[in-house]
Amino acid sequence: FFFSAMKCRMFYFFFESRNRKDDPVVIWLTGGPGCGSELALFYENGPFHIANNLSLLWNDYGWDQASNILFVDQPTGTGFSYTSDQADIRHDETGVSNDLYNFLQEFFKAHPEFIKNDFYITGESYAGHYIPALASRVNQGNKGNQGIHINLKGFAIGNGLTNPAVQFPAYPDFALDNGIISKAEHDDITKSIPVCEQAAKTCQTQGGTSCDNALNICYKIFSSILSIAGDINYYDIRKKCVGDLCYDFSHLETLLNLQKVKSALGVPVNLEFVSCSSAVYDAMIQDWMKNLEVGIPALLEDGIKLLVYAGEKDLICNWLGNSRWVHAMQWSGQKAFGTSPTVKFVVDGVDAGSLNSYGPLSFLKVYDAGHMVPMDQPKAALEMLKRWMGGKLATQ
Incomplete structure (x- = not known):
């Protein structure tokens, strides 16, 4: 569960595919900045949900149905990832992406049987910053023959903050x-x-x-x-905002702070799990307004595909702002993407979204979903992942 580098320990969960071992390896990054990946693991696309009595229930639409999936607590100071040296706390995407790249190098050393698998970077919200930065770092490492070659095929940003100026x-x-x-x-x-x-x-x-x-x-x-x-839930405008995060994630903190759970996970007993770290949030404050779209065109030109998807009921990282930066992005396929026909995204005969795509770039507006698409539309989200990785996003 831990990758150690110097005084910094990065915590992760890894679940092998319920399907085939040669399914792609997918890394999921939760946003915040400073929110633990366990939010996604237990409330969105992980193998389990938490019952009211704190037992675990299988998630029929977990992304481990189609991938070997990694949930990482990052940047350092998030979730169960910790350090004894304040110098390990990151303030920008260079530091964040280097840490994640080093983490992946160590992960593949520990699990060499997955090195040849296709690799995808996914996540949501503030990960609209993390994901392009990591994709660029991996691509740079591959081109420079640094360490283990990571078989990067694509990256997907869900309701992300990528180009704030737009x-x-x-x-x-x-x-x-x-x-x-x-x-x-x-x-x-x-x-x-x-x-x-x-x-x-x-x-x-x-x-x-x-x-x-x-x-x-x-x-x-x-x-x-x-x-x-007023009290609108800015992650889902159909709901009211309740509590700090506008949702009740209290079961997660209760479960992960049980001594027997920490012991089973190999976590120091004095380490408290909080869903979102205010210290990490504050440390990244000068990173917020940075434009992370700037590195994406080079990735597209190298044939690395990008899916930007957004639940239509989210306000904070809404589909409109995401659509605008995607369309404004200058790359060789910009014009063709801009004139691409909008097609229906149909799941089990139900119209689940609208899709624009050209070459390596796809934009999907997901119906009846807020900020956390895999939580609100789990079946559609899993189908989206499968089709996108299989190169068949536009097919019904």
Whole structure:
């Protein structure tokens, strides 16, 4: 369960495929920044769900049905990953992606039987930053013949934050389209968009405190909408927000803080599991407004495929903002992707989403799902993964 490097210990769960051992290896990264991968493992696409009595129930739509799946607590300080040296706490995607790359090198050394398998990087939310950074790092390592060659075939971002300068300005339009704000409120909020866009541009070129400034300016667009919307769950606009994370994940913290569970997992008994680490969140604050789309075109040109998917009922990393950055991205297939026909994504005869794709790039809007697509639409999410990895996303 642990990969150790110096004073840093990175915690992970690995589940072999329930199907075939030569199924792809998939790594899942939860966002936050600072939220444990166990949130996905037990509430979304892992092999188990947690019952009210804290027993485990099989998840019929776990992604281990189609892959050998890795859930990693990262960056260091997240979940059960810990360090005794503050120098191991990361503040940017260079540090995060190097740690993950080193982790994967050690993982494949420990499990050489999976080296030849296809490899995919997946995740959601703030992992819209982590995923492109890791994909670039793996591709760079492969091209430079560094260590073990990782058979990277693609990466998938679910309801992610990837290009904030495009995504923040989409908030008022999404909120208006969904009846969260009025036209007058929309027009008032949009007045602050040019300042946000300029601040985001400055962050990209200058970094440092200019990125704190950009986040403060752009976040006002989002907070203005929330002040109008009241107790709306900004991860799923059909629901009310309850608690810090807008969902009740208390069973997870109760289960993972049981001494017998920690003992079974080989976790130090004095290490407390919290779903989301405020220390990691704070450490990554200057990374928020960075544009991680910039490294993606080179990956597409190398034939590494990208799936961007988004549940239509999510506000915070909504489908509209994601669609806009995907369409604005400059690469050799930009025009062809932009004019590609929108096709239905059908699962068991049910219209589950709408899909645009060209070459290695696909964008899928998932119906009746919020921020956590595998939790809200588990069957559609598993089918999406299977078809995408098999190169048949557009087929019914």
